[in-house]
Amino acid sequence: xxxxxxxxxxxxxxxxxxxxxxxxxxxxxxxxxxxxxxxxxxxxxxxxxxxxxxxxxxxxxxxxxxxxxxxxxxxxxxxxxxxxxxxxxxxxxxxxxxxxxxxxxxxxxxxxxxxxxxxxxxxxxxxxxxxxxxxxxxxxxxxxxxxxxxxxxxxxxxxxxxxxxxxxxxxxxxxxxxxxxxxxxxxxxxxxxxxxxxxxxxxxxxxxxxxxxxxxxxxxxxxxxxxxxxxxxxxxxxxxxxxxxxxxxxxxxxxxxxxxxxxxxxxxxxxxxxxxxxxxxxxxxxxxxxxxxxxxxxxxxxxxxxxxxxxxxxxxxxxxxxxxxxxxxxxxxxxxxxxxxxxxxxxxxxxxxxxxxxxxxxxxxxxxxxxxxxxxxxxxxxxxxxxxxxxxxxxxxxxxxxxxxxxxxxxxxxxxxxxxxxxxxxxxxxxxxxxxxxxxxxxxxxxxxxxxxxxxxxxxxxxxxxxxxxxxxxxxxxxxxxxxxxxxxxxxxxxx
Numbered sequence: 001x002x003x004x005x006x007x008x009x010x011x012x013x014x015x016x017x018x019x020x021x022x023x024x025x026x027x028x029x030x031x032x033x034x035x036x037x038x039x040x041x042x043x044x045x046x047x048x049x050x051x052x053x054x055x056x057x058x059x060x061x062x063x064x065x066x067x068x069x070x071x072x073x074x075x076x077x078x079x080x081x082x083x084x085x086x087x088x089x090x091x092x093x094x095x096x097x098x099x100x101x102x103x104x105x106x107x108x109x110x111x112x113x114x115x116x117x118x119x120x121x122x123x124x125x126x127x128x129x130x131x132x133x134x135x136x137x138x139x140x141x142x143x144x145x146x147x148x149x150x151x152x153x154x155x156x157x158x159x160x161x162x163x164x165x166x167x168x169x170x171x172x173x174x175x176x177x178x179x180x181x182x183x184x185x186x187x188x189x190x191x192x193x194x195x196x197x198x199x200x201x202x203x204x205x206x207x208x209x210x211x212x213x214x215x216x217x218x219x220x221x222x223x224x225x226x227x228x229x230x231x232x233x234x235x236x237x238x239x240x241x242x243x244x245x246x247x248x249x250x251x252x253x254x255x256x257x258x259x260x261x262x263x264x265x266x267x268x269x270x271x272x273x274x275x276x277x278x279x280x281x282x283x284x285x286x287x288x289x290x291x292x293x294x295x296x297x298x299x300x301x302x303x304x305x306x307x308x309x310x311x312x313x314x315x316x317x318x319x320x321x322x323x324x325x326x327x328x329x330x331x332x333x334x335x336x337x338x339x340x341x342x343x344x345x346x347x348x349x350x351x352x353x354x355x356x357x358x359x360x361x362x363x364x365x366x367x368x369x370x371x372x373x374x375x376x377x378x379x380x381x382x383x384x385x386x387x388x389x390x391x392x393x394x395x396x397x398x399x400x401x402x403x404x405x406x407x408x409x410x411x412x413x414x415x416x417x418x419x420x421x422x423x424x425x426x427x428x429x430x431x432x433x434x435x436x437x438x439x440x441x442x443x444x445x446x447x448x449x450x451x452x453x454x455x456x457x458x459x460x461x462x463x464x465x466x467x468x469x470x471x472x473x474x475x476x477x478x479x480x481x482x483x484x485x486x487x488x489x490x491x492x493x494x495x496x
Contacts, residue, residue, distance in 0.1 A: 022046060022047055022048075022058055022090075022092075022094075022103065022105045022159045023046045023047075023048070023159070024046075024061050024077065024090050024107075024159070028074065028422060028424070028448070028450045028452070028465060028467050028486075029409065029411070029420050029422060029450065029452040029465060039205060039206075040205070040206065040220065041206050041218060041220040041251035041252070041253055041261050041263070042180060042181050042182065042220060042249065042251035042261060042263040042303060042305070043178065043180060043203065043220060043222045043249050043251065044178060044179040044180070045176060045178060046159040046176040046177050046178070046192070046196075047094075047103045047105075047159055047161045047163075047174070047176050050094050050095075050096055050101055050103065051094065051095075051096070052096050053095060053096065054095045054096065054097055055093060055095045056093065056094060056095060057091075057092075057093050057495050058091070058092050058093060058094055058103070058105055058495075059492050059493055059494055059495050060089070060090065060091035060492070060493050060495075061089075061090040061091070061490065061491070061492045061493075062087075062088070062089050062090075062490070062491050063087075063088050063488055063489070063490040063491075064085065064086070064087050064088075064488065064489055065081055065085075065086045065088075065465075065486065065487065065488035065489075066084065066085050066086070066485075066486070066487050066488070067081055067082065067083050067084065067086075067484055067485075067486050068083075068483075068484055068485040068486075069083060069116060069482055069483060069484045069485075070083055070116045070471070070482060070484050071083055071116075071145070071146065072467070072469060072484055072486050073486075074185070074193065074398040074399075075185065075191060075192045075193055075398060076192070076193075077107070077158070077159075077177050077192050077193075077194070077195060077196070078107050078109075078154075078156035078158060078194075078195035078196065079107060079109045080111060080144075080147060080154075080392075080393065081111070081486075082111045082112065082113040082114065082146060082147065083112070083113070083114040083115070083116045084111070084112030084113060084114035084151075085110075085111075085112040086109060086110070086111045086112065087109060087110045088107055088108070088109035088110075089107065089108050089109070090105060090106070090107045090158060090159075091105070091106075092104040092105035092106060092158075092160075093105075099164055099165055099166055100162075100163070100164050101161075101162075101163050101165065102161065102162050102163070103159065103160055103161045103162075103163075103176075104157075104160050105158050105159045105160055106155060106156060106157050106158040106160065107155070107156050107158040108153070108154075108155050109153070109154055110151070110152070110153045110154075111147070111151060111152055111153075111154070112151045113146065113147060113148070113150065113151045113152060114151075115146075115149070116146070118145050118146060119131075119132040119133065119145060119475045120132065120475060122134065126140075127233045127234060127235070129144055129145055129146050129147070129148065129233040130142065130143065130144060130145065130233050130234055130392075131143035131144075131145065131400075131401075132145075133401075133428075133429050133432040133436075134377075134380065134432075140234070140235075140380075140385040140386065140387065141379065141380050141385075141386065141387030141389065141401060142230055142231050142233075142234040142385075142386035142387060142389045142392055143387065143389055143392065143393070143394060143400065143401075144231050144233050144392035144393065147231075147232075147233065147392070148232075148233070156175070156195050156196075157175040157196075158175065158176075158196070159175075159176040159177065159196070160174060160175050160176065161173070161174040161175075161176055162174070168204045168205045168206070168207055169203075169204050170201065170202070170203050170204060170205065170222075171200075171201065171202050172200070172201045173198075173199075173200055173201075174196070174198075174199060174201060175195075175196045175197065175198050175199075176196045177191075177192040177195075177196040178190050178196075179191055179192055180249055180263075180265055180303075181263055181265065181301070181303035181305075181316075181318050182261070182303060182304075182305035182314075182316035182317075182318070182342075183303075183316065183318055183340045183342065183360065183362075184342065184344070184358055184360055184407075185360050185362070185405070185407045186340050186360065186362040186397035186398070186399060186405060186407075187318065187340075187396070187397065188299075188301050188318050188320040188338055188339075188340060188362075188364075188396050188397050189247075189249075189265045189267055189299060189300075189301050189318075189320065189396060190247070190249075190265075190267070190395060190396065191394075191395065191396055191397060191398065193393060193394050193395065193396070193397070193398035194389065194390050194391065194392075194393030194394055194395050194398075195390060195391050195393065197226045197227060197228050197229070197245065197390045197395070198226055198227055199224050199225060199226025199227070199245065200224070200225050200226065201222060201223070201224050202222070202223045203220075203221055203222030203223060203249075204219075204220060204221055204222070205220065206218040206219065206220045206251075206253070207219050207220070207221075215255040216254070216255055217252060217253050217254040217255040217256075217258075218252065218253045219250070219251070219252050220249075220250070220251040220252075221248075221249070221250050221251075222248075222249045222250075223247070223248055223249075223283070223284075224245065224246070224247040224248075224249070225244070225245065225246055225247075225280065226244075226245040226247075227242050227243070227244065227245065227272070228242065228243040228244075228245050228269060228386070228389070228390045228395070229241065229242055229243075229390060229391050230242070230243075230386050230391075230392075231389075231391050231392030232392075233392060234386060234392075235385075239271075239273050240271050240273065240385070240386075242271075242272045243269050243270060243271055243272060243384055243386065244269065244270050244271070244272050244275050244279060245267065245268075245269045246267065246268045246269070246279065246280075246282050246283040247265070247266065247267040247268070247283060248264075248265070248266050248267075248283045248284060249263070249264075249265045250263060250264045250265070251263040251264075251303075259306060259307040259308065259309065260304070260305070260306045260307075261303075261304070261305045261306075262302070262303065262304050263301075263302065263303035263304070264300075264301075264302055264303075265300060265301045265302075265303065266283055266298065266299070266300040266301075267283070267298065267299050267300070268282050268283050268296040268297070268298045269296065269297055269298075269384050269388070270295050270296045270297070270383060270384060271383075271384060274295060279295075282296065295383065296383060296384075297381035297382075297383045297384045297388075298323075299320065299321070299322055299379075299388060299396070300320065300321050301318050301319060301320035301321070302318070302319050302320075303316070303317065303318045303319075304316065304317050312345060312346035312347055312348070313343065313344070313345050313346070314343065314344050315341075315342070315343045316340075316341070316342055316343070317339065317340060317341045317342070318339060318340045319337065319338075319339045320337065320338045320339065320378075321335075321336050321337055321338075322336040322337075322338065322376060322377075322378045322379065322381070323335065323336035323375060323376060323381070332369050334367040334368075334369060335367065335369040335373070335375060336366070336369075336375050336376070336378075337367060338362075338363060338364045338365075338378050339362070339363055340360060340361065340362040340363075340397075341360070341361050342358065342359055342360030342361065342407075343358070343359055344356065344357065344358045345357040345358075353412065353413060353414045353415075354412070354413040355410070355411070355412050355413075356410070356411040356412075356413070357409070357410050358407070358408070358409045358410075358411075359406075359407065359408045360405075360406075360407045361404075361405070361406050361407075362397055362399060362403075362404065362405045362407075363404050364378040364379075364397060364399065364400075364401065364402055364403050364404065365378075365402045365403070365404055365427075365429075365430035365431055365434075366378075366402065366431050366434075370431075377401045377402045377429070377431040377432070378396075378401055378402060378431075379394060379396055379400075379401045380401050387401070399426050399428075400428060400429060401429055401431065402428075402429040402430050402431030402432060403426060403427060403428050403429055403430065404426070404427045404430060405424065405425065405426045405427075406424065406425045407422070407423075407424045408422060408423050408424075409421070409422035409423075410422070411452070416455060416456040416457075417453070417454065417455050417456075418452070418453070418454040418455075418463075419452070419453055420450075420451065420452030420453070421450070421451055421452075422448075422449070422450045422451075422452070423447070423448065423449050423450070424446075424447070424448045424450075425445065425446070425447055425448075426445065426446045426448075427443060427444070427445045428444040428445070428446070429444070430443075432476075433476065437476050441473070441478055442473050442476045442477070442478055443472070443473060443476075444471065444472070444473050444474060444475065444476050445471075445472050445473070446469055446470065446471040446472070447469070447470050447472070448467055448468065448469040448470075449467070449468050449469075450465065450466060450467035450468070450486075451465075451466050452464070452465050452466075458494075459493065459494055460491055460492065460493055460494065461491070461492040461494065462489070462490070462491055462492075463489070463490045464487075464488070464489050464490075465486070465487065465488045465489075465490075466485070466486070466487050467485070467486040467487075468483070468484075468485055468486075469483065469484045469485075469486070470482070470483045470484075471483075471484070
């Protein structure tokens with residue numbers, strides 16, 4: 001059956017941008033508008049499609065979710081979903097005055113944060129609420145299991161932004177989440193997993209490149225500087241509570257292959273107590289590797305997305321490194337590597353219904369080079385002990401250090417309804433397993449099965465999500481199997 005790929009994109013976009021200008025991260029069934037928005041190549045913002053008025057309210061969103069036995073939430077932004085009930089409210093306003101625009105869209109949430117069995121404490125030097133499975137080079141990461149003993153309420157600026165745009169060039173101050181590259185579920189460099197951090201962005205929308213009459217393609221460039229913050233559950237050293245983040249994100253579409261996009265992304269981070277003025281441009285000083293090795297931890301990736309409009313198909317990948325390899329990078333390209341590969345298939349039927357199928361595989365576990373040279377587990381390193389985190393949550397792929405994941409989802413769009421089914425497999429920290437466990441019976445693997453339903457009514461868009469998960473050999477303990485039921489209901493009120 002021949003399909004209309006472009007109209008599929010338009011319908012999906014209509015469902016999402018008609019009811020607000022801010023994307024609020026989901027848990028399991030991800031929205032797909034940001035991956036097909038022609039206004040960007042690879043740098044996907046949460047703040048889009050602002051109205052042109054000086055002041056307008058943004059459609060408020062409310063969600064109530066529950067985890068029955070243990071915390072579970074992926075790509076849900078600032079909201080941490082512990083065991084029990086989590087209630088969240090997103091609301092705010094936006095406006096545009098000439099070249100200046102603003103978005104104020106904070107989130108207020110309450111987490112019941114009920115007790116559950118924590119991972120066994122590794123030693124007296126690690127916080128009981130923090131991540132316990134650290135092995136090899138590194139020695140720490142600020143990835144919180146549980147935020148204390150009590151229920152709590154929290155406020156976060158959410159997807160807020162103050163932006164100046166002159167033509168294609170953009171400068172903004174923001175706390176919004178970005179998703180970098182074409183991956184739907186597990187972008188490796190930047191994702192919507194944790195809370196957005198305060199940052200300055202200097203960049204551009206896609207620029208048309210040409211020499212005289214020769215078209216060279218489109219280039220997108222974005223530069224970020226920001227601050228990452230330690231949680232209350234890592235250490236008691238106040239001197240290392242903040243880290244400096246410096247990132248560069250490039251994407252290019254050649255004129256002779258207009259459906260192909262390639263990207264390069266790099267992020268450096270270090271403790272702010274070692275900050276110097278030259279660090280403002282550290283991410284573009286690519287030759288000064290000696291300084292990087294002693295002062296910064298760094299992470300980089302290359303991405304590729306190839307769309308085939310005639311058949312409604314796109315394939316994508318991200319290949320990343322967690323460590324500087326020097327000259328040996330060309331001899332051992334597998335050293336400290338991670339990758340995501342995936343595809344999406346869109347089909348439009350004669351009755352205007354649409355089917356979307358997505359599969360994505362992510363591998364963050366080490367290759368065998370760690371056996372003869374030091375190699376940290378992904379998102380863990382030796383300089384910045386908190387790891388690649390902000391306020392106790394990862395800012396990369398939410399499956400965690402050394403993990404692997406397979407994700408398969410099907411969505412069916414019928415008039416004002418969306419139906420979804422999905423399954424996911426996560427093998428937690430295979431690096432720790434390979435070094436410290438090494439018993440084929442004790443892989444810690446979670447299998448999840450989910451369903452999704454959304455309906456658009458005249459004034460309200462409602463969605464319901466159900467996910468059943470079973471974690472086998474939880475905490476690498478034989479037959480320590482734990483099940484969890486996640487359920488959520490979300491309502492978006494449509495303002496005129």
